[in-house]
Ligand code: V47
């Protein structure tokens with residue numbers, strides 16, 4: 153029996169996962185199946201409810217006597233950036249939180265060498281006295297140990313006194329990784345695993361609840377994670393006092409461990425899912441969006457997590473360590489992303505009691521049990537049909553879009569027979585890109601390409617496999633292809649083809665071609681024939697082209713004309729969704745577009761791929777995007793590749809700095825996941841903007857083999873020196889149409 157079936161059987165029998173099974177799950181690359189099982193277990197325990205709370209983090213000081221190697225937050229007294237809030241300032245911040253509707257303040261900070269236990273007590277008391285309605289969740293086991301030692305009291309005495317002035321529960325920080333091999337290496341002066349566990353045991357015995365965390369994605373190995381979770385599971389068996397388990401993904405700024413990369417989205421989701429499966433005595437697994445980013449946090453709701461934490465406001469610990477998720481999320485935004493993950497948002501207090509508010513938006517009506525049953529039958533029929541490799545009709549695909557689980561969609565998508573790379577591989581296309589608007593001379597453009605190609609080869613030991621020429625560009629929004637010079641374009645294509653014969657050469661701008669033909673008073677076919685003769689291999693949609701100014705029929709017609717002229721093409725299909733609120737994407741229009749492309753495309757024909765994107769201005773969330781990729785794969789019969797273009801992926805987290813190692817773009821977390829949900833290609837990677845190695849690493853992290861590929865027509869790379877410019881081609885004659 154394979155691993156996942158045996159895990160499924162263990163769970164079905166109500167038995168506990170062994171450490172060996174948990175380790176094997178970490179080593180498995182079957183993300184869909186792990187996610188599906190975790191989702192199933194979570195649904196049995198929590199239904200489709202997802203919790204969040206309205207809270208505020210107040211980190212009283214970053215001055216700390218310890219120097220944990222992973223911590224970018226702490227400062228020594230007098231050091232640049234060191235701060236310490238007064239008790240009055242803490243009360244003001246708590247007051248702001250209350251005004252914004254918070255039910256909880258979360259207070260953790262450094263171990264201030266001069267603050268006495270009384271100061272901490274006064275701080276709790278002042279906040280609680282000013283705002284008795286607020287729950288104070290404060291002080292990690294590390295801080296409590298520090299306070300106990302300073303006050304020469306036991307942990308129990310410290311806890312009782314703090315409880316007496318208003319401490320409500322303990323947060324889960326300071327756990328890091330318990331195993332001494334790692335703990336000694338990253339935070340040897342911190343409380344030991346045993347002390348951490350014992351402090352929480354004491355709190356639980358005093359009737360106080362707490363959370364627990366695990367800091368992963370640095371130097372630990374999978375077996376250290378399993379060991380960590382085993383110790384937590386044991387204490388939970390003993391006391392039942394943990395509210396939630398929270399895996400904290402390592403944020404890599406300014407650490408002393410030499411780690412300069414974020415965790416992979418693939419690892420984040422697997423870790424959350426395995427936690428849900430292994431920690432069978434925990435009701436709540438929290439996807440802490442501040443460290444995961446909103447995108448992975450939303451996806452985590454399908455991977456066993458049932459809590460997104462809260463509105464947070466002014467979190468400093470991960471922010472200073474490179475956290476890029478933003479400082480706060482509003483209540484209604486959190487509700488929207490939960491709803492758009494097809495779950496029901498429930499505001500909770502710290503102890504997971506539902507909070508009701510007079511201004512809460514009404515919940516959508518549940519459909520009747522009969523309707524639900526017939527829907528489930530139809531869904532099963534559609535899935536059986538897809539399982540047997542049959543083509544699905546629009547209504548069946550729509551049923552899957554609205555009601556199918558993400559994992560089922562992914563599983564079905566990965567079985568589509570014409571799927572390129574059959575699941576074990578994934579491709580991307582490192583390219584050099586030119587913007588026609590910026591070309592002043594062909595010779596200069598060729599030189600630039602040559603320099604950029606050589607630089608890429610030297611820097612990454614990866615050579616670009618293609619050149620794209622962008623016709624429609626935002627560089628000068630007023631400039632339309634009307635102003636472009638067709639002669640210049642043909643000259644450029646010709647020069648590129650002959651200077652770099654081994655490279656794939658494509659034009660970005662399906663509509664751009666149509667407009668150019670109009671403006672130059674030639675037919676589209678004439679234009680395409682010239683482009684083919686000049687050496688073009690393919691035409692792709694430009695990211696700057698909107699889908700709206702040509703009809704679907706006209707776009708299909710354009711692709712037919714390209715193919716007739718001997719050119720390959722790829723098409724983009726955009727998913728639209730209302731810009732505000734939690735409205736569903738327009739699945740029907742999306743699926744119809746895909747099916748229209750599938751109808752025109754003979755299997756293995758010149759329509760090489762569909763690129764799945766979001767319409768500009770649409771609010772397409774990450775789990776909707778993944779769903780769209782899987783649905784596209786199911787609907788696009790006959791088309792070999794579904795591209796999830798890393799460079800154009802819709803993201804929820806603030807997005808910038810694509811490809812810079814220490815400022816991770818959220819798309820880099822999501823892209824590799826799409827490869828498990830029906831996509832086989834991450835699209836063109838402009839090597840001047842994004843490291844091809846970072847993308848290749850993403851593919852590897854997803855357990856797949858990376859292929860760096862050019863279009864089929866070229867049959868992959870050829871030998872030659874692609875970036876050595878042929879001097880005869882620097883001054884090609886101008887071509888006339
Ligand atoms: O203990 C420090 C971690 C923790 C980094 O209980 C880092 O509800 C990632 O415990 N990268 C504090 N993590 C945060 C914490 C927490 C957060 C949210 C909710 C709850 C809860 C608890 O942050 C520390 C440490 O493990 N941490 N530096 C870093 N570079």
Ligand code: SF4
Nearest residue numbers: 216218220223226262
């Ligand atoms: Fe201090 Fe906590 Fe940072 Fe360690 S993790 S240095 S204890 S603030």
